Amino acid sequence: MNIPNINFIHAYRIAPWxxxxxxxxxxxxxxxxxALVAGLYLNVTSRxxxxxxxxxxxxxxxxxxxxxSSDLQTQxxxxxSVSAMEQRALQxxxxxxxxxxLQYLIVPGYVAPEPINFSSNALPQLSALTIPPxxxxxxxxxxxxxxxxxxxx
Amino acid sequence: MxxxxxxxxxxxxxxxMLIALAIIVQLTRIQxxxxxxxxxxxxxxxxxxxxxxxxxxxxxxxxxGRLLAGQKTVYEIGVDLKTVTDPHAIAxxxxxxxxxxxxxxxxxxxxxxxxxxxxxxxxxxxxxxxLNLQELKRAxxxxxxxxxxxxxxxxxxxxxxxxxxxxNALASNILGFVNREGKGYFGIEENYDNxxxxxxxSVLIPTDPNKAYEIPRVPDGTTMILTxxxxxxxxxxxxxxxxxxxxxxQDGVIAIMNPQNGEILAIAVSRRMDLNNFWNYDSIYDxxxxxxxxxxxxxxxxxxxxxxxxxxALDTNTVTPNTTYxxxxxxxxxxxxxxxxxxxxxxxxxxxxxxxxxxxxxxxxLATQMGANNFYAYMDAxxxxxxxxxxxxxxxxxxLKMPGDADWYPVDLGTNSFGQGVAVTPIQMMAAASAVANDxxxxxxxxxxxxxxxGRQYNVPAQFAGSPISSQTANTLTEMLALSLEAESSLxxxxxxxxxxxxxxxxxxxxxxxxxxxxxxxxxxWGPVDDPxxxxxxxxxxxxxxxxxxxxxxxxxxxxxxxxxxxxDIPPDFIRQQIASQ
Numbered sequence: 001m002n003i004p005n006i007n008f009i010h011a012y013r014i015a016p017w018x019x020x021x022x023x024x025x026x027x028x029x030x031x032x033x034x035a036l037v038a039g040l041y042l043n044v045t046s047r048x049x050x051x052x053x054x055x056x057x058x059x060x061x062x063x064x065x066x067x068x069s070s071d072l073q074t075q076x077x078x079x080x081s082v083s084a085m086e087q088r089a090l091q092x093x094x095x096x097x098x099x100x101x102l103q104y105l106i107v108p109g110y111v112a113p114e115p116i117n118f119s120s121n122a123l124p125q126l127s128a129l130t131i132p133p134x135x136x137x138x139x140x141x142x143x144x145x146x147x148x149x150x151x152x153x
Numbered sequence: 154m155x156x157x158x159x160x161x162x163x164x165x166x167x168x169x170m171l172i173a174l175a176i177i178v179q180l181t182r183i184q185x186x187x188x189x190x191x192x193x194x195x196x197x198x199x200x201x202x203x204x205x206x207x208x209x210x211x212x213x214x215x216x217x218g219r220l221l222a223g224q225k226t227v228y229e230i231g232v233d234l235k236t237v238t239d240p241h242a243i244a245x246x247x248x249x250x251x252x253x254x255x256x257x258x259x260x261x262x263x264x265x266x267x268x269x270x271x272x273x274x275x276x277x278x279x280x281x282x283x284l285n286l287q288e289l290k291r292a293x294x295x296x297x298x299x300x301x302x303x304x305x306x307x308x309x310x311x312x313x314x315x316x317x318x319x320x321n322a323l324a325s326n327i328l329g330f331v332n333r334e335g336k337g338y339f340g341i342e343e344n345y346d347n348x349x350x351x352x353x354x355s356v357l358i359p360t361d362p363n364k365a366y367e368i369p370r371v372p373d374g375t376t377m378i379l380t381x382x383x384x385x386x387x388x389x390x391x392x393x394x395x396x397x398x399x400x401x402x403q404d405g406v407i408a409i410m411n412p413q414n415g416e417i418l419a420i421a422v423s424r425r426m427d428l429n430n431f432w433n434y435d436s437i438y439d440x441x442x443x444x445x446x447x448x449x450x451x452x453x454x455x456x457x458x459x460x461x462x463x464x465x466a467l468d469t470n471t472v473t474p475n476t477t478y479x480x481x482x483x484x485x486x487x488x489x490x491x492x493x494x495x496x497x498x499x500x501x502x503x504x505x506x507x508x509x510x511x512x513x514x515x516x517x518x519l520a521t522q523m524g525a526n527n528f529y530a531y532m533d534a535x536x537x538x539x540x541x542x543x544x545x546x547x548x549x550x551x552x553l554k555m556p557g558d559a560d561w562y563p564v565d566l567g568t569n570s571f572g573q574g575v576a577v578t579p580i581q582m583m584a585a586a587s588a589v590a591n592d593x594x595x596x597x598x599x600x601x602x603x604x605x606x607x608g609r610q611y612n613v614p615a616q617f618a619g620s621p622i623s624s625q626t627a628n629t630l631t632e633m634l635a636l637s638l639e640a641e642s643s644l645x646x647x648x649x650x651x652x653x654x655x656x657x658x659x660x661x662x663x664x665x666x667x668x669x670x671x672x673x674x675x676x677x678x679w680g681p682v683d684d685p686x687x688x689x690x691x692x693x694x695x696x697x698x699x700x701x702x703x704x705x706x707x708x709x710x711x712x713x714x715x716x717x718x719x720x721x722d723i724p725p726d727f728i729r730q731q732i733a734s735q
Contacts, residue, residue, distance in 0.1 A: 116218035
């Protein structure tokens with residue numbers, strides 16, 4: 001009873017169409033794996049590119065804001081310049097004080113104002129070398145680097 | 154049939170595999186061919202480009218944080234020649250807004266230089282004008298038929314910063330200016346050009362837009378805080394302008410310094426320039442020394458130099474304040490007769506009278522008694538003939554002839570003692586006199602109060618240039634000068650404040666001879682005497698109302714000092730004494 005079964009299984013295993021199917025299956029698996037790797041690669045590189053663009057946009061926005069800040073600061077300085085303030089004061093009915101009109105009072109604890117101090121917390125220093133290669137290196141770049149390092153070794 | 158079909162399929166598959174293999178072989182061959190290496194190298198050349206990021210120029214503030222020099226955005230306006238649709242519209246709009254010639258614009262747009270695709274029509278255009286053009290461009294685009302391009306298509310705007318001086322001409326002689334290439338000229342802008350400009354950073358940028366790169370952080374240029382008091386500077390300029398009119402002077406200088414630490418509080422000069430229109434330089438100044446004569450223009454100071462001669466005489470114990478001499482009105486030295494300013498004898502005088510009446514004969518006596526070696530050693534120690542080291546570009550050294558110089562004659566000892574035959578700048582005289590006002594210690598005048606970089610402020614400490622005289626000599630001489638002013642009821646006196654000072658009237662040499670009708674009138678003084686907080690130097694060039702410093706420069710000093718004590722919050726002497734006694 002067992003011999004015919006064994007023959008059938010053996011015949012099934014060596015059937016040409018089955019071997020073909022195995023080949024096709026393996027080929028399809030390889031294609032699927034490649035497609036997955038390619039998709040992953042595409043996804044990572046596109047995200048990297050988008051992040052890069054966003055950084056550029058933000059840097060540009062910072063530069064534009066700084067420029068606008070400088071503009072406004074200069075405008076404010078123009079509006080409060082000596083000549084502008086003097087003109088405004090005269091229009092409001094003020095006039096320069098005469099020495100004999102001044103009265104000095106002794107105020108206990110009064111401290112004369114010191115010149116301006118612009119000290120503030122230092123900004124973090126960034127440099128072009130702070131981004132590690134993992135964040136801006138493509139898969140091909142990485143492979144290239146590996147091969148090159150192997151060659152050197 | 155089935156076998157035939159299978160065979161055909163095998164042949165076809167083999168053929169396709171052969172073709173595929175051939176393609177792969179060819180690809181590999183091309184990739185590794187010598188030509189490929191050349192192409193790869195060429196590609197690498199275009200894969201990255203060097204890009205330079207320029208920092209914003211540092212700002213300049215006065216000591217109270219008022220902006221004196223900053224940045225504003227201006228625009229470069231140009232046309233992208235490939236996308237221009239209506240050159241007439243562009244030429245018309247730009248000529249109308251910017252006041253440029255329409256025909257010239259049309260000509261350059263229609264006949265651009267060969268090989269260019271972008272043409273600059275105007276640069277350094279004010280933001281408002283650029284905005285007007287941008288709005289017009291947008292409006293024309295909106296009015297255009299759907300899918301069509303607006304009339305100003307191709308007109309482009311590029312923003313960039315430009316130096317701006319919100320106070321216009323105020324303190325122009327101290328600040329200097331920056332040209333359109335970003336280079337500083339004169340004053341602070343030239344002296345600290347490297348620090349203000351900052352360091353440009355060059356980085357390799359990938360040309361592939363999908364490759365991420367980091368824009369380097371380019372620190373702005375160093376921000377400068379000056380010792381200048383903006384309000385005092387404005388007051389000094391106003392007082393100087395009024396004095397020039399009142400006394401008919403050709404030019405003038407008022408400089409104010411703290412004699413205890415050398416901080417320059419104001420330097421007013423008569424010729425000033427709106428720094429936002431620096432291209433007018435040539436029409437305002439004949440030569441570079443006129444930009445800031447307080448540091449660049451040398452002249453014979455006349456009697457203000459008698460302070461230094463008297464200081465030397467006191468310090469060498471040649472005389473004391475009570476030493477007397479008989480003034481006969483003239484004295485012979487080196488074969489030349491020297492006379493007093495009024496050519497009259499003043500009889501018996503002590504040293505206070507000598508200063509009070511500004512007697513030339515007295516000074517020649519002192520110099521002769523001290524001897525040339527002593528006299529010139531002191532003048533050298535006071536810094537005459539040397540740079541003071543003030544941190545402004547263009548300082549002149551002046552000239553002090555010394556025994557042994559080819560052009561020095563024995564008579565020079567006499568004339569130099571009362572300020573003739575010696576060339577100084579106002580700032581040199583102030584530095585020298587600071588030794589008298591500051592217990593014998595001479596200060597180095599400076600304009601920079603502090604530098605700000607990366608959020609940190611570095612204050613510049615006061616520097617001293619030696620002690621040419623003793624503290625005792627300095628205090629004695631200050632008292633003598635104060636007494637002499639009070640004794641002659643000088644127009645330089647300041648109500649409520651005790652001041653010390655000296656007038657100067659120096660005839661101007663014309664064609665080798667001194668011209669009595671043309672003088673340099675000057676006054677140097679400081680106060681309050683017990684705690685000097687300001688030193689003021691007034692120089693009026695060729696006053697026509699009166700040639701005398703006592704009648705022109707002295708009252709200007711008084712007016713300036715009265716304004717100074719108000720703006721610096723210096724209470725009158727009796728108030729300060731009350732505070733001190735508490």
